[in-house]
Amino acid sequence: MTYSYIIKHPVLKTVFKTEDTDMALWGGRFQGETSALFKLFNDSLPVDYRLFEQDVVGSIAWADAIASVGIITAKECTDLKAALNELLVEVGNDPQAIISNGAEDIHSFVEQKLIAKVGDLGKKLHTGRSRNDQVATDLKLWCKKEGAALLARLGTLHAELIALAEREVDAVMPGYTHLQRAQPVTFGHWALAYVEMYERDISRLQDALNRADSCPLGSGALAGTAYPIDRHALAAALNFARPTLNSLDSVSDRDHVVELCSAASISMMHLSRMAEDLIFFNSGEANFISLADEVTSGSSLMPQKKNPDALELIRGKTGRVYGSLMGILTTMKALPLAYNKDMQEDKEGLFDVVDSWAICLDMAALVLSGLKVNRPQALVAAQQGYANATELADYLVAKGMPFREAHHVVGEVVVFAIGEQKPIEDLSVAELQKFANVISDDVYPNLTIEACLEKRDVLGGTAINQVQAVIAAKKA
Ligand code: ARG
Numbered sequence: 001m002t003y004s005y006i007i008k009h010p011v012l013k014t015v016f017k018t019e020d021t022d023m024a025l026w027g028g029r030f031q032g033e034t035s036a037l038f039k040l041f042n043d044s045l046p047v048d049y050r051l052f053e054q055d056v057v058g059s060i061a062w063a064d065a066i067a068s069v070g071i072i073t074a075k076e077c078t079d080l081k082a083a084l085n086e087l088l089v090e091v092g093n094d095p096q097a098i099i100s101n102g103a104e105d106i107h108s109f110v111e112q113k114l115i116a117k118v119g120d121l122g123k124k125l126h127t128g129r130s131r132n133d134q135v136a137t138d139l140k141l142w143c144k145k146e147g148a149a150l151l152a153r154l155g156t157l158h159a160e161l162i163a164l165a166e167r168e169v170d171a172v173m174p175g176y177t178h179l180q181r182a183q184p185v186t187f188g189h190w191a192l193a194y195v196e197m198y199e200r201d202i203s204r205l206q207d208a209l210n211r212a213d214s215c216p217l218g219s220g221a222l223a224g225t226a227y228p229i230d231r232h233a234l235a236a237a238l239n240f241a242r243p244t245l246n247s248l249d250s251v252s253d254r255d256h257v258v259e260l261c262s263a264a265s266i267s268m269m270h271l272s273r274m275a276e277d278l279i280f281f282n283s284g285e286a287n288f289i290s291l292a293d294e295v296t297s298g299s300s301l302m303p304q305k306k307n308p309d310a311l312e313l314i315r316g317k318t319g320r321v322y323g324s325l326m327g328i329l330t331t332m333k334a335l336p337l338a339y340n341k342d343m344q345e346d347k348e349g350l351f352d353v354v355d356s357w358a359i360c361l362d363m364a365a366l367v368l369s370g371l372k373v374n375r376p377q378a379l380v381a382a383q384q385g386y387a388n389a390t391e392l393a394d395y396l397v398a399k400g401m402p403f404r405e406a407h408h409v410v411g412e413v414v415v416f417a418i419g420e421q422k423p424i425e426d427l428s429v430a431e432l433q434k435f436a437n438v439i440s441d442d443v444y445p446n447l448t449i450e451a452c453l454e455k456r457d458v459l460g461g462t463a464i465n466q467v468q469a470v471i472a473a474k475k476a
Contacts, residue, residue: 025131042104043104043105044104045101045108047348048105049098050106050142050347052091052095052106052110053088054139054141054142056084056110057141058217059125062129063077065230065234065237066125068229068233071127072121072124072127080121080124083122087110087117091113105131106138107135127227128225128227130251132221132222132338133219134217136216137215137216139347139350140240143209143260144209147205149358150354150357150358157368158195158198158199158202160364160365161191161198164188165191165195165471168188169464171373172375172379173186173281173288174378174381174385182387184387184452186464188467189467192470194270194274195474197273204263208256211255212259215238215240215243217231217238218234219247220251221251231243248337248338249337249338252337254328254332254346257350258332261321261353262325264325264353264354264357268321269318271360271361272314274314275311275314276311279315282308288381289371290372291310291367292371293306295310295311295366296309310367313360320356321352321353383449386417387452388424388446388447388452389413390410391446391451393406393410395439399436399438400438401436409435416434429443
């Protein structure tokens with residue numbers, strides 16, 4: 001039987017050298033051969049090769065741990081660590097070479113290479129350790145490293161938005177509710193809304209990383225290692241804040257994967273909303289902004305087109321990130337303690353989530369850095385759509401009319417103005433007085449864009465000095 005999808009598989013595409021395939025870590029118990037299909041199905045090296053560095057670093061710490069309890073001598077420990085460090089350099093130079101190896105997973109790969117270097121000594125390293133605590137440790141180390149890189153990327157995007165808010169602090173644009181022009185705001189104020197969102201994303205990710213900062217190594221297969229390892233020292237050697245406290249939980253916990261996917265999903269939701277706002281602002285209909293050539297593409301047919309592909313891809317990739325979150329939640333649902341092979345499915349989605357989130361953060365920052373606001377067009381739009389109707393109602397309130405009544409009166413004014421095809425401020429005092437006789441000449445200064453903005457001079461409001469104060473505080 002042939003399997004058409006096998007050709008897509010990086011391992012089975014390769015003709016294995018027999019010494020590679022004979023290296024399964026669990027051969028002794030078995031008399032029959034495993035089928036090629038099972039190997040294809042079971043092997044995780046094509047995915048988990050990305051844990052190489054963490055597997056070696058974890059192995060170095062484990063060598064010290066077993067030396068400290070006399071399982072290997074100090075000399076053996078030195079030799080093992082030297083070989084592992086050598087491997088780190090060799091593979092670091094050619095990481096793609098890992099996946100052409102026929103080993104079952106990254107742990108088998110590292111052990112196989114170690115044995116090739118130091119012979120029987122290499123076979124001692126796995127004493128007291130299981131791939132269950134090993135993979136849990138590797139993956140947490142990976143999450144911590146990638147998480148730190150993601151925090152830096154979020155920081156860059158945050159800085160880019162603050163810079164945009166500063167450049168466009170007084171650029172007026174319409175603010176929307178229901179995608180109907182509602183009240184004027186500034187572009188700076190719009191940018192700061194996303195700053196708030198990304199700050200929450202940063203704190204959510206930090207929070208998740210703090211919880212992930214416990215070391216499972218020394219938990220063995222599930223019941224704890226049988227050697228009196230100092231797990232506090234081991235955790236410290238691997239730069240974890242603390243060791244885990246229950247071996248069953250240690251090998252079966254994938255909360256850090258779920259939490260990273262969840263933090264990514266929420267952040268991607270924010271990125272997709274920002275992308276959608278900008279796609280709309282960039283549309284021919286709105287034309288409030290223009291995007292740099294470097295982040296747009298053309299149409300193969302229509303020569304005039306300049307499409308916001310970068311933003312559309314951010315919006316689109318949000319879907320696959322959510323998909324991976326659902327995937328890991330569903331994989332973990334109702335899994336019995338402790339390790340189950342289902343959990344091998346944790347990595348592909350996580351890696352894709354982290355890659356997608358990272359590139360979207362970078363792309364969003366690049367889009368913002370080259371974004372130009374078309375101020376005249378945005379101002380004209382802000383002046384249309386009766387965005388100053390609330391100001392007229394507030395004016396009537398100041399003249400003593402209860403707000404509910406003022407709201408009704410202004411509604412009638414707007415209907416009249418629409419009929420006249422005029423904005424409110426172009427109606428005469430005589431026309432306005434038909435609706436409320438308290439209206440006089442002093443109404444007009446209240447109806448300007450400047451007045452609309454200046455009146456929102458409250459913490460969190462769109463008044464320019466408020467936005468400037470927030471920018472200054474964020475920068476400090
Ligand atoms: N490749 C496995 C995974 O990623 C490693 C752990 C294997 N453990 C086991 N008991 N078979 O989950």
